[in-house]
Amino acid sequence: MNALDSTSTRPYLIRALYDWCTDNGLTPYVAVAVDETVQVPREYVKNNEIVLNISFDATSSLKLGNDFIEFKARFAGSAREIMVPIGRVIAIYARENGQGMAFPLAVSPSASFEPTPADGAEVAAPLIEHALGLASEAKVVQLVPPNNTSSARDDDPEPPEPPKPQQGKRPSLKRVK
Secondary structure (H helix, E strand, O other): OOOOOOOOOHHHHHHHHHHHHHHOOOOEEEEEEOOOOOEOOHHHOEOOEEEEEOOOOOOEEEEEOOOEEEEEEEEOOEEEEEEEEHHHEEEEEEOOOOOEEEOOOOOOOOOOOOOOHHHHHHHHHHHHHHHHHHHHOOOOOOOOOOOOOOOOOOOOOOOOOOOOOOOOOOOOOOOOO
16 A cells, blocks of 8 residues: 555544543534535534534534544534534644644545645635634634744754842742632
């Protein structure tokens, strides 16, 4: 089996991040790019995107398969069947801290071009930022931590020295209530 014949890693990564969220008491959300293949309540779709809570408490009969995410959920008190093709998932993340993973939008076989990984990231990035903004409203969500410029790099000879304590003062802790 060569790399072209192997299955996608996306469903496995989605399941792993779902497990990580639930194991740590976090709420897993998926951002979905909606098209005609996605079965979701259309009245909740904004700019062809929807963010879904896929936690145990918010769903029933959840199946995180290799081809589809399927579950039942209530929207405004009405039970709905949800079915999302794995290729339409653009991100999975924890609601509480924004940690998770973004995916490039999968291109359908009828598309006129094959995007490179960079092209897919450029297409998916605005969708992900918007979808995450819908879920968090005024909260900034960060999927990938920024590069820390103060950290030691391979070309730095030595790590920076920690700050020295002031003479005559002892460090102390202050209780904050």
